[in-house]
Amino acid sequence: MRILSLLLVFFCSSTLQAQERFLDSIFKVTPPKTEVYAVKDGEELILDIYQPENDSENQRPLVVFMHGGGFSGGSPKHPDLVRFSEIAATKGYVVVQIAYRLTRKGESFGCDFEASGKIETFKNAAEDFMDAVSYLVDKKSELRLDPENIIVGGSSAGAEAVLSAVYNPGLMFGDHEAYRNLNFAAVISLAGAILDARLIGEKNTVPGIFFHGTNDNLVPYATAPHHFCEPNLPGYLMLDGSKTIAEKLKDLNSSYMLVSVEGAGHEISGVPFEDLPLLFRFIKKVVLEDQKQQITLTK
Incomplete structure (x- = not known):
C-alpha cells in the first residue's frame, strides 16, 4: 500500500511538471467580472474580465478581444467568446472581452453607406478599444498585469477596429498623447483589414496572427474594396486584408x-x-520567449 501511495504521488507530480503554463489548461477560471470602462453618448461601455483561479503570478499577460457584428450588433458575452476566454484563462492569461459603441445599429454598413462614414465608424471603435485598454492598464496592480505583454485582437468589425488602432494610429487618432503608455506585444485578427498597410513602420511593427478565408466577400483577404463595392458606389473604400x-x-x-x-x-x-x-x-514563442517566427499556412 505504501509503495502504491508513493507511485501515485510520483505520477501526479510528474503530470503537473509536464504541464506548461500558457500552453496547457492548468487553472480553473474565476467567474467573469463585469466593469464599466467608459460612458459615451449616454451609454455604459462594459468589459468582462476572466482570470485564472488561485494564480500566484504577479506579472500576467493580458489578452483583450473585441467582438464582431458589422458595428451594428454582437456582444462580448457571445458563447464562443466566453468559451475562448475561459480556455485562455485556464492557461494563465487574464482575458478581457470588450463592448463598444455600435454606431451602425439598425443602419447599413454596406455599399450604400459613404466611405467617409465607414472611416468615422472605424475611428469610434478604435477609440473605444484604446480607452478600454487604458482602463485595464490603470488597474495593472489590482489585476496583476504585465503591461509589456498585452495581446489584442478582434473578429470582423472588432478586428478592423483593433488592427486600425495598432497599425494605422495616425489615421485613427488626432492626438496620440492619451495612449502613449500603451504597448502591444501581438495582435490577433479573425477576418479583419485596415485602411493602409503601407503605414506600418518600425514604430508600430507589432507581430500579427491572422485567420482569413481566401474568398471572403465582406472583408478582403488581400487588397480590395470593402464589401467589394463598385467604384461608383458611396461605400467604395479600399482595404488591406490579412494577406497584405x-x-x-x-x-x-x-x-x-x-x-x-x-x-x-x-x-x-x-x-x-x-x-x-x-x-x-x-x-x-514570439511574445513570451522573444523568438521570431514567420508562418504561412493554407488549409
Whole structure:
C-alpha cells in the first residue's frame, strides 16, 4: 500500500511538471467580472474580465478581444467568446472581452453607406478599444498585469477596429498623447483589414496572427474594396486584408502567422477553436520567449 501511495504521488507530480503554463489548461477560471470602462453618448461601455483561479503570478499577460457584428450588433458575452476566454484563462492569461459603441445599429454598413462614414465608424471603435485598454492598464496592480505583454485582437468589425488602432494610429487618432503608455506585444485578427498597410513602420511593427478565408466577400483577404463595392458606389473604400498585412510584416522582418482557409468566406471570423493550440504556441514563442517566427499556412 505504501509503495502504491508513493507511485501515485510520483505520477501526479510528474503530470503537473509536464504541464506548461500558457500552453496547457492548468487553472480553473474565476467567474467573469463585469466593469464599466467608459460612458459615451449616454451609454455604459462594459468589459468582462476572466482570470485564472488561485494564480500566484504577479506579472500576467493580458489578452483583450473585441467582438464582431458589422458595428451594428454582437456582444462580448457571445458563447464562443466566453468559451475562448475561459480556455485562455485556464492557461494563465487574464482575458478581457470588450463592448463598444455600435454606431451602425439598425443602419447599413454596406455599399450604400459613404466611405467617409465607414472611416468615422472605424475611428469610434478604435477609440473605444484604446480607452478600454487604458482602463485595464490603470488597474495593472489590482489585476496583476504585465503591461509589456498585452495581446489584442478582434473578429470582423472588432478586428478592423483593433488592427486600425495598432497599425494605422495616425489615421485613427488626432492626438496620440492619451495612449502613449500603451504597448502591444501581438495582435490577433479573425477576418479583419485596415485602411493602409503601407503605414506600418518600425514604430508600430507589432507581430500579427491572422485567420482569413481566401474568398471572403465582406472583408478582403488581400487588397480590395470593402464589401467589394463598385467604384461608383458611396461605400467604395479600399482595404488591406490579412494577406497584405502579413506581407508587409514579412518585409519589415517581423513575426507573423497567416492562416489562409482556401475557398472560405467570412465565416472564418469565428473563433478558430481547432487552431487555438497553434495560436497559443505562437504567442508563447514570439511574445513570451522573444523568438521570431514567420508562418504561412493554407488549409
